[in-house]
Amino acid sequence: MSFGFPWGLLALGALVPLVAAYFLRRRQKPVVVSALFLWRRPSPRAEAGPRWERFTREASLLLEALAVVAAALFLADVRCGDAARSRHLVLVVDGSLSMSARGPDGVTVLEQVRREAAKRVESEDATRVTVLASGGTPRMLAGPEAEPSRALAALESFQALGADHDPMPTLIWAQELAGAERRVAFFTDVPPENAALVPASVRWTALGTARPNVAFVSAQRRDEGAAATVTLRVARFGDAPRDVDVRVRALPGPGAKDGTERVERVRLPEEGTATVRLTFQGAGDVEVALPEDALPEDGRVRLPPAPSRPIPVALAEGLGAPERAALERFLAVSPEVAHGAAEAELLVGPPGTDARVTVGAGGKPRTFLGPFFTEKGHPLLDDVQLAGVRWTAGDNPPGRALVTAGDAVLVSEEEGGRVHLNVDLSRSNVQRVSAWPVLLSNLVRQARRAREGFPRQQVLLGEPLPVVTSAGARYTLAGPGGSRPVFGAGAVNLPPPSAPGTYVLERDGDAVDTAQVLALDARESDLRGRGSADVPARETGAEGSRSEGPGRARWPLVLLLAALVADFYLTRREPAGTPAANPAGR
Numbered sequence: 001m002s003f004g005f006p007w008g009l010l011a012l013g014a015l016v017p018l019v020a021a022y023f024l025r026r027r028q029k030p031v032v033v034s035a036l037f038l039w040r041r042p043s044p045r046a047e048a049g050p051r052w053e054r055f056t057r058e059a060s061l062l063l064e065a066l067a068v069v070a071a072a073l074f075l076a077d078v079r080c081g082d083a084a085r086s087r088h089l090v091l092v093v094d095g096s097l098s099m100s101a102r103g104p105d106g107v108t109v110l111e112q113v114r115r116e117a118a119k120r121v122e123s124e125d126a127t128r129v130t131v132l133a134s135g136g137t138p139r140m141l142a143g144p145e146a147e148p149s150r151a152l153a154a155l156e157s158f159q160a161l162g163a164d165h166d167p168m169p170t171l172i173w174a175q176e177l178a179g180a181e182r183r184v185a186f187f188t189d190v191p192p193e194n195a196a197l198v199p200a201s202v203r204w205t206a207l208g209t210a211r212p213n214v215a216f217v218s219a220q221r222r223d224e225g226a227a228a229t230v231t232l233r234v235a236r237f238g239d240a241p242r243d244v245d246v247r248v249r250a251l252p253g254p255g256a257k258d259g260t261e262r263v264e265r266v267r268l269p270e271e272g273t274a275t276v277r278l279t280f281q282g283a284g285d286v287e288v289a290l291p292e293d294a295l296p297e298d299g300r301v302r303l304p305p306a307p308s309r310p311i312p313v314a315l316a317e318g319l320g321a322p323e324r325a326a327l328e329r330f331l332a333v334s335p336e337v338a339h340g341a342a343e344a345e346l347l348v349g350p351p352g353t354d355a356r357v358t359v360g361a362g363g364k365p366r367t368f369l370g371p372f373f374t375e376k377g378h379p380l381l382d383d384v385q386l387a388g389v390r391w392t393a394g395d396n397p398p399g400r401a402l403v404t405a406g407d408a409v410l411v412s413e414e415e416g417g418r419v420h421l422n423v424d425l426s427r428s429n430v431q432r433v434s435a436w437p438v439l440l441s442n443l444v445r446q447a448r449r450a451r452e453g454f455p456r457q458q459v460l461l462g463e464p465l466p467v468v469t470s471a472g473a474r475y476t477l478a479g480p481g482g483s484r485p486v487f488g489a490g491a492v493n494l495p496p497p498s499a500p501g502t503y504v505l506e507r508d509g510d511a512v513d514t515a516q517v518l519a520l521d522a523r524e525s526d527l528r529g530r531g532s533a534d535v536p537a538r539e540t541g542a543e544g545s546r547s548e549g550p551g552r553a554r555w556p557l558v559l560l561l562a563a564l565v566a567d568f569y570l571t572r573r574e575p576a577g578t579p580a581a582n583p584a585g586r
Contacts, residue, residue: 008075014068022061060571067563074556088145089126090178091117091155092170092202094188095135095498097461097524099160101189101295103209109530110160112207113187117155120185121148130177131155134170134186135162136462136496144177161297161499163462164523171199182539191533200538208530212238214290215298215525217273219518220458221286223307224335228283230303232276234290236268237526243267244290246276250283253305259283298525301518304502306457310338311447316349322425323350323359330440337444346447351397351420357443361394361424368393368405375402380411380419380442384435392427417450419443449491453505453513461521465494467505479503479517 093099099110121129129151130143142154167186174184182201189208198204218233234246243265250260260283266274280286283305290299313331315324327348331339337346349355351362372386381402391410397420399412412420421439425431449455455466469475471489480501486492497503500519505512 005075005077008077009072011072011075012069015065018064018068019061060567063563063567063570067560067567070556070560070563074553074560078553078556087124087126087183088128088130088178089121089124089183089185090130090132090174091120091151092132092134092167092174092184092186093117093141093155093158093160094167094186095133095139095158095160095162096164096189097161097297097519097521098189098208098295098527098530100297101208101211101213101527101530103211109189109207109209110158114152114155116187116205116207117185118152121152124183126183130174131158132170132174132177133158133160133162134165134167135498136165137498138170138173139498159499161461161519163496163521165462168197168199171202175199175201182537184537189530191531192535195535198535203537204533204535206531206533208527208532210238210530211294211527212240213294213298213525213527214240214244214268215295215522216288216290216301216520217522217525218460219288219301219303219520221303221306223305226282228280228286228305230278230280230286230288232278232288232301233273234266234268234276235273235522235525236270238528240268240293241291247289248278249287249289250280251285251287253282253284294527295525297519298521301520302516303458304514304516306516308335309451310336311346311444311451312344313337313339313346313348313444314344316347316353316355318350318353319348320350320360320426322431326425326431326436327359327440330437334437334441334444336441336448345451346444356417356447357419357421358397359421359423359425361392361422363395365392365394365424365427366408367391367427368408368410370405372410373404375400378402380413380439380446382442383438384442385438386430386435389433389435390427390429392424393422394424395422397422417446419446452507454503454515457515459497459515459517461500461517461519461524462496464496465503465515465517467492467494469505470507473507475512476506477503478506 093110093113099113100108102108103112117131126148128143128145129148130145131141131151131154133139133141141158142151146154167188171184171186174186175182178184178201184199184202186202186204188204188206191206192198192204195204214234214236216232217235218231220231222229222231228250230248232246234244236242246264246266248262248264252259260280262278264276264278266276268274285305286303288301288303293299315327319327328339331337346357347355348357348359350360351358368391370386370389372389372391374381374384374386386403391405393405393408393410396409397412399414399418399420401409401412403409403411408422410422412422414420423430430436450468452468452470455468459465465477467475467477467486468491469486469489475486476483477486477494479497480499481497483506486494486505497517500517503515503517505514
């Protein structure tokens with residue numbers, strides 16, 4: 001049971017004078033009558049003052065007291081059962097990284113939101129609360145329609161570390177959850193660009209403060225052998241210091257005894273970024289930090305080892321001498337391949353074999369000097385320039401044509417990813433121009449993209465998470481937000497992770513590969529546009545109006561009317577036309 005207007009219970013004070021009136025009686029003068037029927041209407045004139053006596057009409061008192069209680073319950077807007085829990089409030093919290101920024105007093109925006117949310121729940125008299133966190137993928141922190149204490153507890157444990165996003169999809173979802181009551185409160189750190197675009201039932205509260213800031217906007221690590229190369233980009237926003245110290249600490253790796261710590265002085269430009277590149281030997285995890293400022297989260301980075309994994313390439317038997325020689329020259333200088341590995345991921349062979357890439361020409365040879373027509377936008381042909389190339393081809397290979405000359409197909413790709421290079425290198429010069437190593441590098445890159453795991457070991461916050469899976473296996477992605485299944489085979493682009501941290505790709509319960517999501521977002525690090533505002537909802541009732549909802553309960557009125565009618569019939573007198581008592585006997 002709950003009360004929509006508790007002040008209405010003050011009407012119960014009427015019980016005090018009511019009970020007192022029943023105890024307080026007036027002494028009546030005895031009246032002598034000549035007949036018993038004349039005694040029915042004695043003279044009400046009092047000959048003495050009031051006195052306290054035990055009352056005798058208990059039933060009438062109880063009915064009148066019941067009427068007072070019913071009136072008080074109606075005025076207090078009593079609610080029972082589902083009606084008692086009908087005051088629903090939906091809270092939406094901005095999940096962006098900038099919500100962790102500290103104001104001049106050292107209090108984060110998120111902490112201010114927690115305090116304001118508790119006040120809003122109390123002022124709205126909310127008995128059911130739903131808490132949503134906006135982001136690239138909106139999520140529910142508490143609810144739907146949880147108890148206020150549980151909802152506020154969930155908000156206490158929430159950390160805002162998401163990327164920049166549009167909150168409107170979350171606000172639309174919040175309106176649907178709010179239902180007819182339409183109580184939605186949105187807490188963020190930036191005023192709306194256009195208040196007219198804010199949903200009519202949403203109260204937009206911004207608690208941010210414009211602050212200068214220095215942040216990392218990019219961090220990459222690459223390991224080649226025992227050498228680890230760390231590349232950082234640092235940006236300056238607002239009136240932040242021009243010169244900052246970048247502190248880099250390399251923890252000792254396997255086989256190393258001591259770590260390394262450096263401090264690099266960096267001068268930041270007005271616009272743009274400054275680049276810092278450092279190299280360590282035998283390093284484990286590398287920790288990078290900037291001086292503490294308004295948003296410390298974007299000034300700390302931890303980069304685990306990211307060793308390069310070259311693609312094992314093997315040459316099948318049957319290749320012609322010119323083709324084998326041209327391929328071996330490329331494999332000898334390319335750092336992205338491992339030639340002669342026991343298990344090859346990329347097998348290159350002559351036409352007619354099951355190699356993933358075939359090189360050679362069969363049938364009647366034809367030589368072309370151009371023009372060459374290529375499939376625009378195909379990654380295999382990125383930066384491949386065929387101007388001035390003499391290309392000798394044979395019969396057209398199967399698959400979709402990628403490069404053609406007249407009616408001849410020079411390069412084709414089958415549906416499964418198998419590539420055919422229809423070229424006779426003994427009569428061509430393509431292996432002597434830049435198009436040849438670029439084309440082979442693209443082939444290696446294609447093979448890398450088909451490798452199981454994460455094509456990129458470091459991903460910035462807000463970027464999609466690419467992953468490659470194999471058909472017939474069950475994959476899960478484990479990260480800070482828990483584990484979730486990965487659907488699809490081949491190259492799959494997962495939605496941007498909602499929180500930074502380490503993500504592990506598992507196949508049938510076994511770890512396959514790891515990727516690091518860094519809490520870096522240049523748009524969130526720029527705090528110059530943050531501010532405070534309170535934009536009220538344009539709809540009546542979105543501000544928590546007490547008159548909305550199902551209305552007052554009607555049963556107290558029915559109870560009041562029944563008590564008054566019963567009391568009336570219990571205490572009724574005879575009509576005035578009935579013969580009355582005559583004190584004089586006349």
